[in-house]
Amino acid sequence: MLLLLILIHTFNCLDLKCVSNDVNETYTRGDHLTICIHFIDIIKQIGKRLAFDVKVDRYTALYAKNSYSTLKVDGLTNHSIAIQVNKHALISPQLNYVINSTNVYPIYSLVINMQDGNVTDLIWDNGCWDSSMECSDYNVTNSKGEIFSDSNNYYKECTKEVDCDAKFYISFIGTDASGNYMESAGKRISRFRQYAISDMFSSAKNIFSGYVDEIRT
Template sequence: MKILQITFILFAVLPILCFSYCSEDVCHNTLYSKTSFKRDDDSIIFVYINDPDGTNKRGTFYPTVDDFTVLRINEFGCTYGENENVTISVGVNEDERSTFVHYSKDKRFVGYYTVIVKLDEGKIDKIFWDDSIDKSDCPDENAIDDFCSLSLEDYDDCKSNARDLKVFVAWIGTDSDGDYMTSANTIPSRFKRFGVSKVVNEAADLGEDIF
């Protein structure tokens, strides 16, 4: 599996893709124990993959605070396929984590997740999933842990973009300078509320048609 991190920079309404980079020494030595953040700081975020039938894994990413970013693990579907026991969680500095959620169930899988990091004066308050799905577009039978899912039959190629594990990361609250985070304004569910359905419908195919 390959790990990819993409950051979205807003210009007008449409995001543009670019890559974020942080040197390994700086990231691990400086960020691992960091407990207070302000906008444009580097951060360290982990994606935990819990597989009761195999080996648990952890992906490491270095997004910029208050940048709307997607954390992506390529060919995730090839590795875990229809394993309904696999769950994922997102954590910052290993001290704070989201709850674990499932990737697949009943021949369906989650095309993307959105996680929100809430800061309170720069300190991490909590990390939680944005699971505000639209029931009109995603009935209960198509939801996995309150995330809208896709049919494996429609995406039978495990190497397709849709089958990659994708976690959108956004920030809310205030940083250590008291400035408010703004990146949550660009999460897919917010676009959905304004009727921009293309963003939501194609978020799972990130890298092909979206944006």
């Protein structure tokens, strides 16, 4: 379900806001939770926000339909992506989405870390598994100023714009407010690194057809 898309006037992490009607700070498995995906123009320091409703500990695929073509109309270049959960000040490190009009990173895996039902961290769990795409290693700085390495697949050229729309796998790890352990993180793609999974990763793109949302102005 598409909840909201608005302009952001800065990409400073302190100024990014995620709209939510939730009043509780803690969650149990099955509770509804809002995540906001920020599409940030690094040069112009403006962006768009897309909000999704997900269930805690449900492995979910989110497809931001037409995100590539919508941003392209605005002069698509140098866009990054960051994810925020509900009212929490926590926000994920910013990752590249579009370096220029051709180099596009379309698929992301995010693990939401909870402790006793509180969101404590947002962890990127990306990797390079699709042999049909290019692979890139790079350094990422989180909100604490800590630097870590990441890798992801990207397209050099978008022959089909739908392939370059942003797509996200969301999973959870840790414990909920009742002390139950999260189970969805066991399904994240990195769990299968020991196998020959490039074909599985390519096929997994198809599951997004069940979770279609549209980025709009």
